[in-house]
Each structure stands twice: as C-alpha cells, then as structure tokens.
Amino acid sequence: MCKFLVSFPVISLRSLLYALSLSLSLSLSVFFFIQMSLSDFGTFPIFSCRYGDKCKFLHSTQQQQQQQPRANPFGFGSQTGTPFQQTNTQQQKSNPFGFGTQAGAPFQQTKIQQQKSNLFGFGVQNSSPSTGASNFGGQQTKIFKPFENKWTRSSSAAGASSTPSQQEAKQSQAADHKCTDPEACMRIIAKDFEQEKPLWKLTCYSHSKDLPCDITGDVSYEELRAVAYDEAKRGVNLQSIVERERSLLNSKLNEFQSLLHNPYSRRSDPAPFPGAPSPVTSTSTPPLAVQHRNPPSVSSFGQLGPSLNIGFNTRPAAPPNNAFPFQNPAQPVQTPVAISPSASNFFSQTGGSPFGNSLSFNNQSSMLSSSFPASTQFTNFEVTQPSMLLNGPSHMGDGQKPALKPSEGVQRVFSGDAAIWAKEKWNPGEIPEEAPPDEFIR
Amino acid sequence: MSTFGSPANTNPNKSYEVVQPPSDGVSSLSFSPKANHLIATSWDNQVRCWEIMQSGANFNSTPKAAIAHDNPVLCSAWKDDGTTVFSGGCDKQAKMWNLLSNQSMQVAAHDAPIKDMAWIPEMSLLVTGSWDKTLRYWDTRQPNPVHVQQLPERCYALSVRYPLMVVGTADRNLIIFNLQTPQNEFKRIVSPLKFQTRCIAAFPDQQGFLVGSIEGRVGVHHLDDGQQNKNFTFKCHREGNEIYSVNSLNFHPVHGTFATAGSDGAFNFWDKDSKQRLKAMTRCSQPIPCGTFNSDGSIYAYAVCYDWSKGAENHNPATAKTYIYLHQALESEVKGKPRLVTQTRK
Numbered sequence: 001m002c003k004f005l006v007s008f009p010v011i012s013l014r015s016l017l018y019a020l021s022l023s024l025s026l027s028l029s030v031f032f033f034i035q036m037s038l039s040d041f042g043t044f045p046i047f048s049c050r051y052g053d054k055c056k057f058l059h060s061t062q063q064q065q066q067q068q069p070r071a072n073p074f075g076f077g078s079q080t081g082t083p084f085q086q087t088n089t090q091q092q093k094s095n096p097f098g099f100g101t102q103a104g105a106p107f108q109q110t111k112i113q114q115q116k117s118n119l120f121g122f123g124v125q126n127s128s129p130s131t132g133a134s135n136f137g138g139q140q141t142k143i144f145k146p147f148e149n150k151w152t153r154s155s156s157a158a159g160a161s162s163t164p165s166q167q168e169a170k171q172s173q174a175a176d177h178k179c180t181d182p183e184a185c186m187r188i189i190a191k192d193f194e195q196e197k198p199l200w201k202l203t204c205y206s207h208s209k210d211l212p213c214d215i216t217g218d219v220s221y222e223e224l225r226a227v228a229y230d231e232a233k234r235g236v237n238l239q240s241i242v243e244r245e246r247s248l249l250n251s252k253l254n255e256f257q258s259l260l261h262n263p264y265s266r267r268s269d270p271a272p273f274p275g276a277p278s279p280v281t282s283t284s285t286p287p288l289a290v291q292h293r294n295p296p297s298v299s300s301f302g303q304l305g306p307s308l309n310i311g312f313n314t315r316p317a318a319p320p321n322n323a324f325p326f327q328n329p330a331q332p333v334q335t336p337v338a339i340s341p342s343a344s345n346f347f348s349q350t351g352g353s354p355f356g357n358s359l360s361f362n363n364q365s366s367m368l369s370s371s372f373p374a375s376t377q378f379t380n381f382e383v384t385q386p387s388m389l390l391n392g393p394s395h396m397g398d399g400q401k402p403a404l405k406p407s408e409g410v411q412r413v414f415s416g417d418a419a420i421w422a423k424e425k426w427n428p429g430e431i432p433e434e435a436p437p438d439e440f441i442r
Numbered sequence: 443m444s445t446f447g448s449p450a451n452t453n454p455n456k457s458y459e460v461v462q463p464p465s466d467g468v469s470s471l472s473f474s475p476k477a478n479h480l481i482a483t484s485w486d487n488q489v490r491c492w493e494i495m496q497s498g499a500n501f502n503s504t505p506k507a508a509i510a511h512d513n514p515v516l517c518s519a520w521k522d523d524g525t526t527v528f529s530g531g532c533d534k535q536a537k538m539w540n541l542l543s544n545q546s547m548q549v550a551a552h553d554a555p556i557k558d559m560a561w562i563p564e565m566s567l568l569v570t571g572s573w574d575k576t577l578r579y580w581d582t583r584q585p586n587p588v589h590v591q592q593l594p595e596r597c598y599a600l601s602v603r604y605p606l607m608v609v610g611t612a613d614r615n616l617i618i619f620n621l622q623t624p625q626n627e628f629k630r631i632v633s634p635l636k637f638q639t640r641c642i643a644a645f646p647d648q649q650g651f652l653v654g655s656i657e658g659r660v661g662v663h664h665l666d667d668g669q670q671n672k673n674f675t676f677k678c679h680r681e682g683n684e685i686y687s688v689n690s691l692n693f694h695p696v697h698g699t700f701a702t703a704g705s706d707g708a709f710n711f712w713d714k715d716s717k718q719r720l721k722a723m724t725r726c727s728q729p730i731p732c733g734t735f736n737s738d739g740s741i742y743a744y745a746v747c748y749d750w751s752k753g754a755e756n757h758n759p760a761t762a763k764t765y766i767y768l769h770q771a772l773e774s775e776v777k778g779k780p781r782l783v784t785q786t787r788k
Contacts, residue, residue, distance in 0.1 A: 192636065198657040198685045199705070200751055203638035204613045209675075210632050218612035218638045220598055221687075221731075222469070222516060223573065225750040226532050226555055228757075229485065229514060242755045249753070 177208040189214075189260055202252050205259070215255050219248070451727035452746050457767035458501035460492055460743075464764050468745035469516045469531070471766070473736040476524025479506070479541075480736075480743055482766055483515035489529040491541065494768065496741060501768050509539050509546045516555060522563040530556035536570050538582050549582045560602040562621060571597030571609060579624065589625060593617065599642040606648040606665070610639035616653060618665065634661040634675055643691035646698055652714070654688030660702060662714050674717070679704030681725075689749060690733045692742075694776045701742055701776075703730040705751040709744055709769075713778040721775040728765075739776060742769040 179185050188207045202219035206212060228241045453459060464484035472481050478494040480503075489509050495502040513532035520527055528549070530536035536550035536559060550556070554574035561568050567588060568580040573596040578587040595611035607619040614633040620626070633639050635655040644651045650664035650673075661675040679686040679702065686706035693700045694711075699720060703709040707726035712719050726746045733744035747764035748757055 196636070196657055196685065198637055198655075198687065200638070200656040200687055203656055206614065206632070206636050209634045209636060212632055213613050216613050218595070218598075218614075220596075220612070220638065220640070221750040222555075222557065223596075224753065225467075225485070226514065228750075228754045229532070238754065242753070245753045245755070 177211070179208075179211075186260070193256065193260055201249055201256075205256070214259055215252075217252070217255075224248075452763075452765055453767060454724035454726060455767075455769060457744075457769045458503070460494075460503045460766040460768060462490075462492075462505045463766050464488060464490060466514075466759075466762075467747040467749065467764055468732060468766060469514065470518045471732050471734045471743050471745060472518050472520055473734055473741070473743065474520050474524040475522055475737050478736055478741065479524070480766075481518050481520070481527050481529075482745065483518045483529050483531065484764070485514040487511050487514055487531075489515055489518060489527065489537075489539065491527070494736075494741065496768075496770075499770050501741075501770075503768070507541065507544055509537065511535070511537065513555075517558045519559045519561045519568070521561050528559055528561060528568055530559050530570055534572070536568065536580070538568075550578060550580045550587070552576065552578065554596075557597050558600045560600060560607075562602055562604060562607075564604045565621065565624075569600070569602070569607070571600045573597065575611070577609060591619075591625065594630070598639050601642045601644040601651060603644040603646055603648045606644050606651075608642050608644050608651045608653075610642045610653060612638070614639055616642075616651075616663075618651075629665070631663075634663055634673065635659050638687075640687050640689060641691045643693055643700060646693050646695075652691045652700060654691050654702065656687035658685040658688065658704070660688055660691065660712075676712075676717070678702055678710060678712075678719075679706045679708060681706055686729075687751060689729065689731050690744075692733055692735055694735055694739045694771070695737060696739045697777045699776050699778050701733055701735070703733040703744055705729040705731075705749055707746065709733055709742070711771075711775050716779060716781040718779060718781060720777075720779065723769070735771065740771055742771045742776075743767070744769065 177184075177188070185207055192205075192207060200221070202217075202224065203215075204213040204218045205215040207214055224245060228245070231241050231244075232238070460480070464482060464486050466484055466486035468482050468484050470481075470483045473479065474481075478496060480492045480494055482490050482492075484490070487510050489511070491506045491508065493504045493506050495504075509529070511529065511531055511533050515529050515531035517531065518527060518529045525540060525542055527539045527541060528536055529539065530550060532555040534552045534555055535548050536556055537546045538549040539546040550559075550568060550570050552570065552572035552574050553576075554572050556570045556572045559568060559570040565579075566581070568582060569577055570580065571577050571593070575593045575596055577591040577593060577597065577600070579589040579591075581588050593609065593611050594615045594617070595613045597609055597611055599610040601608050602621070605621040607621050607624075609617045609619070610633070611617065614635070614637075616631050616633050616639070617627050618629040618631070620628045633653055633655070635653060635657060637655045637657040639653055640656050641654040642651055649666065649669065650662065653661045653663060655661075658680040659675050659677050661673070663673050664670060679688055684706070686704045688702050688704050690703040691700060692703075698715075699711055699713045701709055701711050707729055709723050709730055710719055711721040728746045729749040729751055730744050730746055731749035733742060735742055743766060745764065745766050748762055750757065
C-alpha cells in the first residue's frame with residue numbers, strides 16, 4: 001500500500017485497475033467465506049462435516065432431513081420435495097408412461113448413492129448384484145452412463161428387453177453379460193447352482209438377469225397343488241401323486257444338470273412342463289396337459305404338435321365386447337400358426353404401436369409370430385449354433401420351422417428327409433451324418 | 443387335533459389368531475378398503491369373511507359369512523366401495539359376492555384356473571389373469587369379457603396401481619400395461635431375477651414395481667429408463683444355505699414401505715428408498731403363503747399354512763393346520779427411516 005502511495009504518480013491506469021479488482025475479489029471471497037461458515041455453524045454446532053448440510057449422508061447430529069437442493073448429476077433438476085415422502089402425493093409424479101424430465105423424482109438420488117453394503121445385497125447403486133458372479137452385495141458403483149446401451153444382443157433379445165434405443169442403463173458387469181464365452185457362462189451357472197439353488201426346483205432359470213430363460217418350463221406351487229388336488233378328487237392315491245411329482249422333479253433336475261455341462265446347447269428336451277395327467281385340469285391348461293402325452297425324449301417336431309393344439313385350445317370362446325376404452329376388441333385368435341399366442345398379430349391389428357420393441361420384432365412377419373418371451377417356452381427345440389450367442393432367440397423365426405440348421409453338439413436336429421431313418425439298409429453316400437431324431441430311437 | 447408343535451411354533455410373534463380359520467391352506471388374504479373386513483380364500487374351496495375389531499394392540503375377529511366355489515379358490519379382490527368381493531380359482535370362474543345381500547354370481551370365465559385378479563375402480567372393470575395365458579377384463583354386468591389380452595405365458599401374479607399394471611408370467615416374463623391403453627403392452631421385459639416369478643407389487647406412486655421370486659430375492663424395478671440406475675435386487679428369506687421363496691409382496695398404504703412373506707415362515711418389513719430392512723419377524727414353523735395390510739396400514743394379516751413348497755409328500759391333510767394371524771403394524775416397523783452413517787467419512 002505504501003508503495004502505491006509513494007509511487008502514485010507513476011502508476012498506470014492499468015495497474016490501478018488491477019489492484020482494485022484484486023482487492024475486490026479478496027473482499028468478496030472473505031464475504032463468502034463468512035457466509036458459509038455462518039451457515040455451517042448454524043447447522044452443525046458441534047460436528048462439522050466438510051460438506052455441511054450439503055452432505056449426501058445423514059449425520060446423526062443433523063436434525064433436518066436431507067434436503068438436497070443441488071441438482072442431481074443426471075439433469076433431473078433439483079430436488080425440493082421432502083426426501084422421505086413415501087407416498088409422494090405432493091410431488092409432481094412423472095407420468096410413468098410419458099417419460100420426460102423428472103420434475104420431482106420421488107426418490108432421492110442421494111440415498112442411492114450410498115454404497116454401503118449390507119446383508120441383503122443392497123449397496124450396489126444399481127441393480128444386479130444378483131448374478132452368481134462376483135459382485136454380490138457391495139460392489140462399488142461403476143461409472144454411470146445414463147443411456148449407454150450395453151445390451152449387445154438387442155436384435156435378438158428385442159422382445160424381452162426394453163427398446164434398444166433406450167436400454168436400461170446397467171452398470172455392473174452382470175448386466176453386460178454377453179454370452180460370448182462359454183466358460184464364463186458355465187462359471188456363472190455353476191456358481192448359481194452351488195450358491196443360489198432355491199428349494200423349489202420346478203422353475204425356469206436364466207444365468208443372467210434380463211436374458212431369457214436357459215431353462216424354461218415353470219411350474220408354480222399352485223399349479224402343482226391344483227393338479228394334485230384334482231387327481232385326489234378323481235381318486236388317485238397319494239402315492240401316485242407323490243411319484244408323479246417326483247418324476248417331474250427329476251426330469252427338471254436333469255435339465256439343470258445338462259445345462260450345467262453344456263450351456264450353449266439348448267436341448268430340445270421337452271421335459272419342462274409339469275406332468276399332469278392330461279384330462280385333469282382339462283386340456284385348457286396347456287403346459288399341464290402337454291407333458292404327459294409326450295414320451296420323455298421327443299423330437300422338436302413332436303413337441304410342436306401338441307403345443308400347437310394346446311395353444312389353440314386356450315383361445316377363449318367368447319368374443320369380447322366392444323367397449324371403451326378398448327377400441328379394437330379383435331378376436332385373440334388371429335393366426336393359424338401362432339405358436340406363441342397371437343399377441344403379436346393382435347397388436348399389429350390394433351394399429352397402435354405399443355412401446356415395447358417386441359412388437360416391431362413381431363411385425364416382421366405374420367408367420368413368425370414369435371414374440372420373444374413367448375418363444376422362450378419353445379426354445380427347447382430351437383437349435384442354437386455355437387456361433388450364435390446363447391439362447392439363440394435370434395433364431396426365433398427359424399425356430400418355428402421344422403427343419404433346423406444342423407449344428408454340432410445338438411442332438412435333435414431334424415434336417416433333411418426323415419424317411420432316411422426309416423430305411424432298413426443304407427447305400428453308401430446316403431448315410432446321414434447327424435444323429436437321428438429321438439423319435440426314431442427305440 | 444393339531445399335533446404340529448405347540449402353538450408357539452406357528453405363532454412365535456404372538457400375533458392374534460383369527461377364529462375359525464379355513465380347513466385347508468390359504469391362497470389369498472385381502473382387507474376391505476373401507477372397513478376392517480378380512481377375506482381369505484382357501485384350498486378348501488371357500489371364501490370366508492371376518493369382521494376384525496381392533497383397539498390398540500387387542501384384536502377381535504368374528505366370522506361373518508362365506509361362499510363356496512367348486513374347486514380351490516386362488517385369489518380375491520375387493521370392490522372399492524367395500525361391499526363386494528371377487529374371488530376366483532381352479533374352477534376357472536370368478537364370482538362376485540355382494541356382502542350386503544349375501545348373493546354371489548359368476549362374472550368371469552377362463553379356460554384354465556384364475557391365478558390372480560384385481561378390481562380397477564377407474565375403469566369399473568375386473569381384470570383376471572389365468573393359467574390359460576390370458577388377461578381378461580370384465581364388466582360384471584355382461585357375461586363376455588370386455589377385452590382379452592394374450593400373455594406370453596401363464597399368469598402368475600399381477601398388481602394394479604392405476605394406470606400401471608404389471609403382470610408376471612411363467613418363464614420370467616414381466617409385462618407392463620398402461621391401463622389407459624390396456625390393449626397394448628406398454629413394455630415387456632425379462633425379470634431381473636433368475637428364477638421363477640412368484641409375486642409382484644406395483645409401487646404406490648406407479649414409478650415401478652417389486653418382483654419376488656422363488657430364489658429368496660426381490661427385485662426393485664423402475665419403469666423410467668432414466669431411473670434404471672435405481673434398480674436393485676436384494677436377498678431375503680434365506681436361512682443358511684436354504685433359499686426360500688418370497689410368496690407375497692405388500693406395500694404399506696401410508697408409508698410406502700413394504701412387507702415380504704416367505705416360505706421360510708417369516709415376514710419382514712422393508713424400506714426400498716433407504717434400502718433397509720425395518721423389521722424382521724420371527725420365523726413361524728410353517729410357510730407364509732400370503733399377507734396383506736388393511737386399508738390404513740395398522741394391521742398386517744398373514745396366513746401360516748403349508749404352501750406346497752415341498753410338494754405333495756409334505757402335505758398331511760390329517761394333521762395340517764391353517765392359521766391366520768393379525769399383526770399390529772407398529773410405526774417403528776413400517777415407517778421408513780433415513781439411513782444413518784457413521785461420523786467418520788470414508
């Protein structure tokens with residue numbers, strides 16, 4: 001300062017301005033500092049977290065709840081609602097079906113960012129601690145990329161997952177699971193069978209969440225019980241009921257075992273469906289009815305038939321009434337072929353474009369009415385070639401055709417003329433190279 | 443008659459035992475939206491109604507009425523005015539039971555047993571989901587469904603919070619509907635859980651849903667693509683190496699927390715926002731196939747009976763006993779809590 005005074009006459013205007021701005025900024029920063037300190041002291045008289053009341057964690061000394069006026073990183077805007085408003089009646093609910101910006105995203109981002117793990121596998125910021133792979137309960141959050149599409153098989157899994165353009169943003173490796181490495185898949189399956197084996201065995205299974213089932217053919221408690229009660233009503237004794245259930249269980253366990261040893265070969269083993277003596281719940285219970293009519297190992301062709309029949313039987317007899325808001329009460333029975341129920345055609349008929357991508361998939365052809373998840377029940381006889389990724393639902397359409405592409409490691413390819421198997425004597429040159437379909441195996 | 447252990451085993455939580463329980467397993471429980479009337483559907487083909495009186499921690503139950511189906515009854519729903527009960531099951535029918543007049547009539551038909559149903563007041567329709575792979579919407583005044591919706595597989599569970607409806611089917615399909623355009627599937631996804639879907643509960647604020655499976659796990663799933671980072675799953679109802687299924691998911695009507703009930707005979711209360719378990723109750727000696735809150739969330743009713751989780755061979759009709767218990771849901775158990783952190787920063 002003295003220097004200034006002494007040399008005042010020779011100070012240029014520029015340096016004067018400089019000095020002024022410097023002092024100004026100094027005073028401003030002091031001002032802010034004072035402000036912050038004051039606010040800090042106001043809320044944390046004793047314990048001072050360096051984030052003060054902006055800390056995302058709840059401190060036990062903190063009296064108020066976490067009010068986070070800061071905008072969350074994902075552009076949802078600032079959170080001004082009370083954080084623990086469970087019912088969220090006061091906040092603007094974003095319309096779940098017309099997603100846009102979240103004016104009042106009901107659940108605090110802050111809570112989710114807490115990464116403490118607990119016993120229940122919480123703590124990962126986003127989903128999927130659920131795979132058998134390493135990230136059980138407590139893996140740290142990966143970098144969040146909001147709309148990055150990590151789903152590499154969207155074309156094949158289109159029907160099952162959300163639209164490929166807006167894939168769920170998955171962070172952990174489990175969600176990214178690509179079935180390119182059979183070893184990795186096998187490891188996951190082995191781990192699951194070891195650690196994640198539920199007590200109820202009659203279930204479908206997928207080694208990775210969001211992937212369609214590796215093993216299909218769910219039987220629920222109530223279905224099994226309903227069949228048992230029905231049998232009992234008809235006079236079947238308990239012992240036979242128990243035995244039937246046991247054999248069902250065993251065939252399902254065999255399925256799991258074969259998956260464990262060969263994750264990419266989708267056996268067309270039709271064992272999945274519960275073995276109900278068919279008349280029981282009437283033919284209208286498709287999975288129950290199918291099973292017992294089939295011999296234990298049936299070719300893909302063989303299973304197709306009864307499934308088709310059953311599929312038809314389940315069509316409702318009564319035409320629906322036309323009533324608002326259902327604009328197109330089209331009959332559910334649409335296509336002759338539909339292995340999966342004619343959901344796809346029904347959708348395309350209505351003309352509305354539902355948001356699921358499954359429908360664009362289906363609209364490709366009326367023949368290939370393979371809405372993705374529906375076909376999972378029939379993936380048994382869809383042959384996946386090793387070059388294809390697991391689950392091979394991209395062959396969905398192909399799966400509907402009886403002649404499947406031959407591939408190594410698959411037992412029940414039905415290619416070519418079946419009559420060759422019926423011949424007594426083969427001439428050189430016409431001996432088939434693949435194994436016979438099981439219907440020819442005595 | 444009951445030799446299955448002392449009563450304490452089936453009721454270690456000292457809940458109130460509802461009088462005159464069904465003679466066979468309970469498949470669903472639901473409270474009236476208007477009063478403390480409890481409906482239980484059972485494998486003994488009956489739908490029963492009790493009136494529940496509560497004063498503080500004390501309960502009283504009075505059997506009121508019952509109707510019968512021809513086959514086991516699997517699901518029930520109340521009409522929003524609290525006068526009428528819908529029930530459906532293995533007889534492939536749904537019945538509408540007017541409690542005031544004590545008259546019942548058939549209002550729905552499927553080709554296979556009806557597994558789950560819901561009354562949608564905003565549409566004045568009953569929706570039923572069946573193992574015949576369809577959802578059907580019923581105007582109770584007409585014999586034919588207003589709409590038939592094909593599902594990819596057998597319906598295992600459904601949950602409605604208008605306009606959101608989530609349907610879980612076999613083979614891990616989850617289908618989401620916007621009931622404003624119910625003939626279109628809004629979205630169809632594969633379950634975030636690896637095994638069979640067992641139960642579903644839509645968030646009260648319709649932002650997403652819970653899905654429970656047989657593998658002792660619950661998935662929390664949000665609908666908005668932008669909220670996918672909030673999705674997670676958690677393990678529950680496991681004991682050592684034994685992994686039981688989650689049979690029932692029920693949101694508390696006020697606090698937005700939820701209860702799970704499992705085949706291990708336990709029921710727990712959870713807060714998904716703070717990702718905590720609020721309360722773990724003691725295991726009963728038999729599975730809990732279903733549970734429900736009453737309209738103000740002060741009572742959690744649950745059934746303790748065999749759920750077939752170990753097949754027919756573990757069902758002994760001679761000695762099997764069914765209980766329905768009422769648990770007073772204390773605020774400390776069902777009100778959400780912020781998550782505390784230690785003082786030291788990481």
